Amino acid sequence: MFKVLLVEDEEMIRKGLRFTFDWVGADCVVVGEAENGEDGLRQIQALRPDIVIVDVNMPLMDGITMIERSLDEAACSYIILSGYDEFRLAKEAIRLGVTEYLLKPLEQEQLLAALNRAKSQVEMKRHYTAMKTAETSAGESLQASVVKLPGKSSRYVSKMIQYVQEHYAEKIGIKDLVEKLEVSATYLNQKFKSETTYTFNDFLNRYRIQKAMELLQRSDEKVYAIAVDVGYKDYKYFIAIFKKYAGCTPSYYQENFGRGAKESDDTKG
Structure with a gap:
């Protein structure tokens, strides 16, 4: 309450x-x-x-x-x-x-x-x-409550997280890692879930939304362009996923926490 x-x-x-x-x-x-x-x-x-x-x-x-x-x-x-x-x-x-x-x-x-x-x-x-206030991990950018990286992880999970961090803007999936790591998708999914509490797809979506939130804060770029920047070609799907993890639409988030909102506050002051 x-x-x-x-x-x-x-x-x-x-x-x-x-x-x-x-x-x-x-x-x-x-x-x-x-x-x-x-x-x-x-x-x-x-x-x-x-x-x-x-x-x-x-x-x-x-x-x-x-x-x-x-x-x-x-x-x-x-x-x-x-x-x-x-x-x-x-x-x-x-x-x-x-x-x-x-x-x-x-x-x-x-x-x-x-x-x-x-x-x-x-x-x-x-x-x-x-x-x-979220802590940084392994030199990566600020992590919000949308996604948290594990403090320690196995070699496979570390490689999976690194892959997402480097390729989140592209079309990627667990199959890419199967070929790269030469391990079955079932094993990778189980390993990832046990160490991070997320499924691979859930983590990928959360990480992309985190990046979208960072862009919405500091950029005047259009929302649909930011969707593409973080790996979503389907704009409606991006809106749905953003609302799921952030609790509001990306346009609302940009309006209230973006650079424009801060400049507006300074003008009013």
């Missing part, structure tokens, strides 16, 4: 949110409350919530300031509540990457929709963090 922190100075609104909304039905749990931005910042540091629902206007520290100061503390998604339909505040919220800017009084359906979007953002942030 997703952990939610409520930061709202009006107790009636804060308690109303906590006790009248179906949090369990939304796959969430409220882990704490705060009545001002300073307390909210402390609880973000202590509780590490996934989603923070925060009022804009509060004593001691307003919601925007709290969000700014908490950005380095935790990878939360934020939903702002406000009784004021102010464009300046909405613009500032967007600059900070806030998921939603909702006006009071809040409708249950609005909150549920905002939570669903926030949960999607949390998942993407987790995935992005995993990509950035």
